[in-house]
Amino acid sequence: MTTINRRFTLVRRPSGLPTAADFAHDTQPVPEPRDGEVLIRNRYASLDPAMRGWLDDRPSYMPPVPLGAPVRASTIGEVAASANPDFAPGDWVLGLNGIEDYSIAKPGGFTMKIDAKAVPSVTNYLSVLGAVGLTAYFGLLDVGKPKAGETVLVTGAAGAVGSLVGQIAKIQGCRAIGIAGGADKCARLTRDYGFDAAIDYRGKDEAALTAEIRAAAPDGVDVIFENVGGVILDAGLNNLNQGARIALCGLISEYNSTEGAVGARNVWQLIVKSASINGFLVSSYLDRFPEGAAAMAQWVAQGKIRADEHVDEGIENALPAFLRLFEGSNQGKMILKIGGE
Amino acid sequence: MTTINRRFTLVRRPSGLPTAADFAHDTQPVPEPRDGEVLIRNRYASLDPAMRGWLDDRPSYMPPVPLGAPVRASTIGEVAASANPDFAPGDWVLGLNGIEDYSIAKPGGFTMKIDAKAVPSVTNYLSVLGAVGLTAYFGLLDVGKPKAGETVLVTGAAGAVGSLVGQIAKIQGCRAIGIAGGADKCARLTRDYGFDAAIDYRGKDEAALTAEIRAAAPDGVDVIFENVGGVILDAGLNNLNQGARIALCGLISEYNSTEGAVGARNVWQLIVKSASINGFLVSSYLDRFPEGAAAMAQWVAQGKIRADEHVDEGIENALPAFLRLFEGSNQGKMILKIGGE
Incomplete structure (x- = not known):
């Protein structure tokens, strides 16, 4: 040695x-x-x-x-x-x-x-059996609490966590919509990860993104799994259903910013829709890691998760x-x- | 006629x-x-x-x-x-x-x-028996879910809703801290409504307000009843305890703004503290209005609420x-x- x-x-x-x-x-x-x-x-x-x-x-x-x-x-x-x-x-x-x-x-x-x-x-x-997989598992299921038939919007959807969230949402019987940057990533969302729809955020302002989400989810969004923040979160907030839950996992758009926090500008919509933003850390679920890892491992073995x-x-x-x-x-x-x- | x-x-x-x-x-x-x-x-x-x-x-x-x-x-x-x-x-x-x-x-x-x-x-x-009183009652108790011994921060605390929220928080055995504009209002908070501490937001930026809340609540804030938004909400977010709940009732700082929504800039703190912002409308509790009005009427009759x-x-x-x-x-x-x- x-x-x-x-x-x-x-x-x-x-x-x-x-x-x-x-x-x-x-x-x-x-x-x-x-x-x-x-x-x-x-x-x-x-x-x-x-x-x-x-x-x-x-x-x-x-x-x-x-x-x-x-x-x-x-x-x-x-x-x-x-x-x-x-x-x-x-x-x-x-x-x-x-x-x-x-x-x-x-x-x-x-x-x-x-x-x-x-x-x-x-x-x-x-990846799938570690913090990333468990972040997707507990963040979506315990924080977002999706029900079969609901619509789940995932931001940073081509990322390690986001791509798993979309697949777990599908396993739960939800409709999954992903937002990612660029045509290649969007193609991967629907082709490789089974998202029902993919939205490319590049070059789009809040109004354009709001309209694209509305087109993909005309009945509104019940759960947002938020990894990004900024105008992407603002556009999501403009498309909430009554009682929607936002599982706040990350704010990657802010991590390298030198201009101060932007946060969530459209929180007014939380009042309009009696909706919530719920921050979480996977470390809160440490004592349930075996449960989550077993579920993820089974879905991988069954070919349900890539x-x-x-x-x-x-x-x-x-x-x-x-x-x-x-x-x-x-x-x-x-x-x-x-x-x- | x-x-x-x-x-x-x-x-x-x-x-x-x-x-x-x-x-x-x-x-x-x-x-x-x-x-x-x-x-x-x-x-x-x-x-x-x-x-x-x-x-x-x-x-x-x-x-x-x-x-x-x-x-x-x-x-x-x-x-x-x-x-x-x-x-x-x-x-x-x-x-x-x-x-x-x-x-x-x-x-x-x-x-x-x-x-x-x-x-x-x-x-x-x-007032106390109408939408205002019921907004305070259901917003604090059902959305904020305070437990005895916890610290409740109320913004717009001298307002019709806020002054009731502080008094209900005290009835629940909580410590109540109010934020209001001006020395007169702050004096009313502690003298007339039983708040444990009052903070005058006038002339203070986010850092100064953050420090004042910390001084009044050195162990952190468990519940925020938010009526205001802007830097007042940002400073509150900087003082959350683990698992804190923000009952989002209103954003009066934005209602007359012509500069676009500010929202909640420090939502990162929701992740850090596994905390939540929960929007609500009193109209969601229409079928429980009799329960709320009866409780408020009793507290008024007992002299517990002014x-x-x-x-x-x-x-x-x-x-x-x-x-x-x-x-x-x-x-x-x-x-x-x-x-x-």
């Missing part, structure tokens, strides 16, 4: 879209696990839009990534050394670690053993791979194969 | 704050009730911020007031003529009519008989009386005594 730990660290808080000067690639000695801890050889890191928020120092649901520390990410890897009786070298684990070759973790919370042989690819634990993954290779490519999320050039769940020995 | 019906009509849709040129005072012959209808001699009209929205022609929960028609308002009055077997001349009724001497109404829905002798003043049916009313006289004063709501010069529920013969 090497004694070198390659790390992708944060050295400056980004303003707007992150740039190379905000990060460093360094090496450190591989740490040693202390009592109860394990040393994980990270093999894959999940790259998610939410990670952009963790780089800021505004108040949020997690402390900001400290300057000089590796960029926080969900990873999967193998136990390289263990000071925990329940974990042996070679065990595969999922956890919230850093983009680095080796992380120290204390099992419990986000750190749990996974069965690499039970799935087509171990990376599934970073989970695309987009794997870029090499820790040296961490930044360009991360930036794909904001330029929209990934096709499927964005994953970094950390590489190395 | 006179044959002249004096009316306060809308003749032009206001842009921003309504002006005299948007309205007319005219006279029409008194109409006659047809089968099932009653003719009501309106004695008092309720003046509410929500009426401003009814003058616009944007999509809302009610059709806009037609140009040339009397301005829509809740009124109380006596049956002057009846073509309905359940209503006799002299009966007092509450309904959604117009600012005019006489209205035709069909009992059912918003139009119901009231017992003028059961209350200290018949005008109570336009319901101030501000009565201006004369249909000719309809506009200046209405504008008090936006300049904040009323002290208590704004009511217009229609006057005349």
